[in-house]
Amino acid sequence: MLASMTVFAAVSAILVLAAVFDVRSREVPDLLWIVMLVIGATFGFSSGSLSEGLLSAVGYLMIAMFMFSPKVEGRMSGIVIIAFLTVMIACYWVSSDPSHLVSALMALIVIGLHFAGLVKGGADVKALVSLSMVYPVYAEFGCLIWQPVYPAGFVFNPVFSTLLFALLFSLLFMIPVVMRNSKKGDSSFNTYVLSINEARASLVWPVEDIREGHKVRIKPKDDSVSVYDRLEKAGETEVRVTPMVPFLLPVLVAFLIVMIAGSPLFMLI
Template structure:
């Protein structure tokens, strides 16, 4: 494992341990942690470009990614709940980031110093991709998206961590995966696979309690309404027509007090709830798995050698 890989591993584990602890405690991870992690990633990349003699387009990709990254945390967004806002400085910065990206990608060629640049080109793109995942609810929390974006800057290319990872694809497939399947995406996939343990655990828990009603037994558990459990979303409600319904995927961030009052008025003392799973825990484990085991999806698809 080279020095840059070891530094990235230490930084990632350190920040993600703090994030996991915060997520377990309050189901929140504050922005300064992700800003610090992303900044650390940019600084490590700058050192790598300088000391390893990477080609000049790498600097343009770094600046492009930095603009996209810091725009998440600073300034007013272009799109709000009331529509589009033409913010001149922000538009100019985004255009500059796009221009730097296009210039750098157009300048990539074969030869010394260019080998890792196709992987670095994923940085600005993944900033947009993970925000899109959040809007599509593939990532449920803003911290999940911000964390993966920060990890993208920390690990913009596959680390040189030999003899790890254990699971490696065939050389030709591996070369392609390094470009089309960036390392932060490996972290997310590994974390998502680990997260599949949650519905299994819920099913076992509900079966032991005699609450084996499907499919809700895979998504939550029955809990008293008074007191309502912390870090959970209500899965049952009384509609305006007086119907008692089950909501398998309740809307996040809503105040359940009104629904709780209506359920209790209808004589319901216990209801199905779905836990607010602290994704930072599987993300930390996924980070370690990606480093030492590799891409679990490669193993599932039988591509590992």
């Protein structure tokens, strides 16, 4: 119990720091996620058999390589993910503990959501993948209101619940956008118009670009500077943008609620 609470305190502290970085600059040091993975690997190694602990440590190493190594790109990234999945299946085989499969599946789901453009920020993905490794199931303490029920708890696991409620909480950041637009007769829920100079100085993504001389809608992308340059070159002075939501703040709030009070999803059972 003490070890579990210590891990929770450390992970929570890391998420608090990450949320502060995210709110201030939308940039979060990778070191925070590396520390979280080290904490999780250490706890996992000490709480199971030697073979399970060693395999789990290798799994942590594989996912860390995928997220942080500059040499893991293209085909190599696919090889590392396959190796990670193989190791996590081996962990389940030697321990009969489904939590290893939950970790692997949630990590792959988060990575898939990132490539699909549904979870955009790199730090957001690294946070959720790291949490998937550390918390595939609920801690020994906590869940004071909604107790986990298994096997449903493997589906409504801490990271799935955290992601779902973080997405809901993130909608609160759109309230100022709606209020701003309502004053101008703009019905958009998540985008608004700024001068290009204002956009350059703001924490926003452009959702318009120039294609063949015409302004077109685009998905938010990281190369904002080149988009603004093209717009100005085409004679445009304004651009529609969407705010960079500091998603790690909703993640932090959702994680604390889910771990301390439990997941409200268990009310569905």
